[in-house]
Amino acid sequence: MPYGKVDELAINTIRTLAVDATFKANSGHPGAPMGMAPVAHVLFNKFMTFNPKNPNWLNRDRFVLSNGHGCMLQYALLHLFGYALTIDDLKNFRQVDSITPGHPEAHDTPGIEVTTGPLGQGFSNAVGLAVGQAHTAAVFNKPGFDLVNNYTYCFFGDGCAMEGIASEAASTAGHLQLGNLICIYDDNHISIDGDTKIAFTEDVMKRFEAYGWHTLWVKDGDNDLEAIEAAIAKAKEVKDKPSMIKLTTTIGFGSKLQGTGGVHGNPLKSDDIKQVKAKFGFDPEKTFVVPQEVYDMYHEHASQGAAAEQEWNQLFEKYGKEYKDLHADLTRRLTRDLPEGWQNKLPTYKPTDPAVASRKLSESVLEAIHDVIPELVSGSADLTGSNNTRWKKAVDFQPPSLGLGDYSGRYMRYGVREHAMAAIMNGMSAYGTIIPAGGTFLNFVSYAAGAVRLSSLSHQRVIYIATHDSIGLGEDGPTHQPVETLAHFRALPNMMVWRPADGNETSAAYYMALTSKQTPSILALTRQNLPHLECSTIERAIKGGYVAHEDQEAGLTLVSTGSEVGLCLEAVKVLKEQHGIKTRVVSMPCVEVFDAQSKEYRLSVIPDGIPAMSVEVMSTLGWEKYSHEQFGLNRFGASGPYKEVYKKFEFTPEGIAKRGVATVEFYKDVKPLRSPINRAFTQLI
């Protein structure tokens, strides 16, 4: 179908909406929306299937704006196609409590698939969305029931192309042969510092070819709608490779400053806006104008999407008759509820069970539950044998042609690509049918910090299996021993950091991680063996903190996590026998969950009247919130057998006891000695 006046009008409507919204906000990025409006028009109106009235329809095509600063492009499209985003929402661009924030946020705005803006993330999320599609299709599609066949489209710019995370994700996508992924590279030669030639002279297409991608080039992305359409059509035909379309565009097309950095991150000046509007045939004096024929065209496309969903619903109903269990499974997955009774599979332990490393306990959980939670997809960033992330009968998620697995496989080989792993997991989670879990050493979760942050911000149920959680990893030494990491992620809102002390606590961590539909988790797990505690149960541990050893006459509470809880229990004996101090011990596997308990409960765990001392073999930062004194490691660790390393830093029953005595002595005279749980005021949350 040839393109005509109304197409042009639609494109220019998108451009002028972006111009008006950024001008009104006096903030934002008009350049990318103006440059990418043509491809957005062609993609959304010619290729993408979606129903704006139900943004959650499973088989919709996914769109990701990885250069999220250009979000006025996306907001304009969502409005024009009839999503629940009004013209007033566009006028409220970048205002407090609007649904049109400065960068797209999936949980705020209908039609936004993933939260983008931090560069490279969206691109990597798109790989995850494509993994999600491929996996879901492999599991659920049946002859005559091509239930899940959507594409994932992604726009990205030079910034994303430069980010390492996107390189990792692109290499992964090429390896995985994700033919359902089509990424459009906005080659506009401009980044914030100006012409990309000052820092970015590589051959991007050749690089993507090296990764195993199918590449295409549209030389006139500003005007040649037919070429854009042909390229996307061609990309869709290539089924065994992801496609990258390099689209050469002019940033800020239409502005007097087009093609320069001047239109990247600043609104256009008002005289420039007038000439832009005049040039596009719009009234220079009017703002936020949408010609009716543009609405009409887009609403027509939207209604085709609604019809497609309708048809799909019928197909799915029919599917339910032939494949009852699969139908029920998929229906359930979309609610994010877990199968009834799954938690009965969680392993439990007695104190007499042999000591075992919590990374192995985690493996036992995965072994026990993977059958009952089919949406659980595990993986590792090339540390499978160390992270213990793979159940015995796992099949790898691999392109069938490699002979190493297939797309129904539930084990991801992420390679040594921690940051992309995290962002791909965010995308997999956002797809809606998968709970991703991925392993690396706790220290290298920091490599993924940018994406971990977005797990939290965008409410993704992603599980980070973070083994080798302390100096307890021993010989690998300070380069691998986390010290600051737990403080970092405990400071991150909407993140559960779990550091279980034994088997029951590890099961509890998984229970909470899997049932918290809107919150990611980091499970910090040991390399070294841990004894099972006398008092631990799943029920107690899911409160985040509980009394692991009670003594009504105690003069001291030790508050500890993970591998140090067992040490504290040994310290109790030393304190009593050598110093006459009776001591309580609190195990606090997850402070975030503990914080959510009633004040009454929290005070029963860390009571008034006696001092509390925290014991954790890493930075003490933050422990003042739960204790009067802190014993930790505010320096880097050391390379050596782990017991030697613990000894070097006095993390022994005697070392704990010594500090416990000092703590009791120090607080003798303070009246009233309040529990740190008592606060003068509560934080706004």
Added chain:
Amino acid sequence: MPYGKVDELAINTIRTLAVDATFKANSGHPGAPMGMAPVAHVLFNKFMTFNPKNPNWLNRDRFVLSNGHGCMLQYALLHLFGYALTIDDLKNFRQVDSITPGHPEAHDTPGIEVTTGPLGQGFSNAVGLAVGQAHTAAVFNKPGFDLVNNYTYCFFGDGCAMEGIASEAASTAGHLQLGNLICIYDDNHISIDGDTKIAFTEDVMKRFEAYGWHTLWVKDGDNDLEAIEAAIAKAKEVKDKPSMIKLTTTIGFGSKLQGTGGVHGNPLKSDDIKQVKAKFGFDPEKTFVVPQEVYDMYHEHASQGAAAEQEWNQLFEKYGKEYKDLHADLTRRLTRDLPEGWQNKLPTYKPTDPAVASRKLSESVLEAIHDVIPELVSGSADLTGSNNTRWKKAVDFQPPSLGLGDYSGRYMRYGVREHAMAAIMNGMSAYGTIIPAGGTFLNFVSYAAGAVRLSSLSHQRVIYIATHDSIGLGEDGPTHQPVETLAHFRALPNMMVWRPADGNETSAAYYMALTSKQTPSILALTRQNLPHLECSTIERAIKGGYVAHEDQEAGLTLVSTGSEVGLCLEAVKVLKEQHGIKTRVVSMPCVEVFDAQSKEYRLSVIPDGIPAMSVEVMSTLGWEKYSHEQFGLNRFGASGPYKEVYKKFEFTPEGIAKRGVATVEFYKDVKPLRSPINRAFTQLI
């Protein structure tokens, strides 16, 4: 020169030392040393110039083992060539307090240039070392005085090749046309998860070509020493591109498990060791054997290196006669001292000076001092205009052929590559003649967390200029607003996190960052304007915390940083006028530096007897150490004009006062009310 028996003997000595050391430690990675011994032998003995008796000689060739887990390779070489690393040190591999830790640490071991192990870091450091060489040569070399002409060599494996940081660094190095950089890719088809084909099927050579690298392939890296030599020689000839030599090797060469993941991360079994030694002509019963002819050959090469240094010293002395100032400058730089009196250039401010954003104050510092500190090299990850990192007359560090600058330029265009920027800065700092400073938004310092950690661990004087430090950035919203970031880096040992409140504090932050020879700094700077404080001076601020507003009759201390200090000073009025509470205000721009002050001083700042409340518009985590109560932001921010956002979260004089009143009320009955500075015991540091 043809290779003979003694070469083979040397190679096998390296291999057996690695086998023995990992076996004795019962831990470590024999596979990479066994596979890379041939190339290491050729490189060190045929190409590299160094003097083991003076590992700090400026013009030595640099060697980086990016696959740092293979460090027994490097330790063996250092020992054999005569560095201060004994055979007993090899026997102490991976033991507590040895100089042969599990991964190479530059500050522990003579001859180790940079701290590696976390994958991708060493490769990126090597790019920084090459930048250091190119820049130093461009500044100091003169006709007849080719003073600085060393090469940087780097070994890296599949793990590094997969890491995003290495992709970023490789793209940067290609752009910069660093002909002095030669990287050897250990193509052994094995990573921890097994065959690389499970996750890594890209064409690595093609990718490097896309980045603009010169590539070579040695197909038999196990045996073909001549081909290795020819490839390195060829790489040295290419002066306008970095070179990557793909070296196909057999991991664990000689072991019964050679070529498999079984030799990657575990010591060989004792029967395997015996057959390896027998195969290599070594006595299977003896350990840590070094044939005398191997020592002799390597010591001969070392003495040539010593002679080369001697010759260089003479050249440098002669240079001093012709280029007195340059000679003095370079001599001084190598001491890491700054030029005398430089600090007099630091801007100072009066309270009546106009309010200005601290990112602009930072720019004023750079403008003022760049002339007197010639070793300062600034840059940004594509946010120059936002980070304000570039002084007006700065020349870009660029390959001359692009016409955009030259190698003497002191401004780095890192591109949107935060992680590589940080690691490249670590390498530049390690080169010894440069103080690197690099900018990005504070939120995206998290992208660089892996390398920032190594700045701290390896004692590099690197300055992170981290602007847009809070919700005060406004419209860009939660994706860009740091909340957890300061807690993260405050928990990192040997890192100064500065959050200056005004002009004098910004100058103080630079003073400390530049004069702390062994400690990196993060300067968290505002986008929004800040007033200058009544009481701030550089002298006060360099104590990390000081009294910004005193009141002898105060009932409350507010402890604050950066943009919130001014708000606290306004809250003082509200507290007095509306609530009758007299209030002190403490400005605490750097808690790490404050911690280093005497207890007496710290208690004078946060005294006993009255409660203290912290005020910082991000996670409260850690502030309990300096205050009884905390007002912060334990959630994500919001997109909107910054004043609106501050108001939403009650970060206003009234909001602070309200919480101050609650704090005073709450602590009324506690006797004695101790300052949080008083502790029961001190941490081991």
